Amino acid sequence: MAKLAALEDPKTRAVNEKHGDDHGVNLGKLRAVAKRLKTQQELTCRLRETDGTAARLPAILICRPKAFERHRLDVMLREARTPKVHGRLVNYVVKEYPHADELRSAWFADPDPVVASAGWALTTERVAKKPEGLDPAGLLDVIETRMKHAPDRLQWAMNHCLARIGIEHAEYRARAVAIGERPEVLKDYPTPPGCTSPFAPVRISEMVRRRQDETVA
Structure with a gap:
């Protein structure tokens, strides 16, 4: 100390x-x-x-x-x-x-938005690394309904999950972009030069482009 x-x-x-x-x-x-x-x-x-x-x-x-x-x-x-x-x-x-997934399930819908944001962060991790058993369409439904008016930390976590769904799942990409475009959550977030904006439509487009470039290379 x-x-x-x-x-x-x-x-x-x-x-x-x-x-x-x-x-x-x-x-x-x-x-x-x-x-x-x-x-x-x-x-x-x-x-x-x-x-x-x-x-x-x-x-x-x-x-x-x-x-x-x-x-x-x-x-x-x-x-x-x-x-x-x-x-x-x-x-x-x-x-x-x-047993992180047990905690994810318990926190995901917690009435405390800070606790719930942890559940969403763990869900984003699963979307990227272990999507089996998840319902991307259902997650998009919740994000579309709640993200715009969610408290800051929960909104950030939902937005990150939205972007990850669009990046990882081509079949949900157009819907993820559309959900991000309507409320424009984090559209004006200050982003340092060389970094990717957290605004979901921009982030999805940029990350998918990079993966395609790596595949071609």
């Missing part, structure tokens, strides 16, 4: 707070701390007890995902209210958990 406190930077905190995060430690420096610590499940639990974002981020990187029980991951997800902790918990821990 003393090391993390020493890495605190007011300018980093100011930038992070604009995006809903409440810490002032550069992520690269946090990763370096985690790399030195290596895997330590007991320390993971102790760092999480501090209730500080700067401590919870390296805690995620040094844990053993398979060591958690399902109910514990559910509690951790519901406690993860800042975007970086929430996103990294889903991507680095839950996705590596053997």
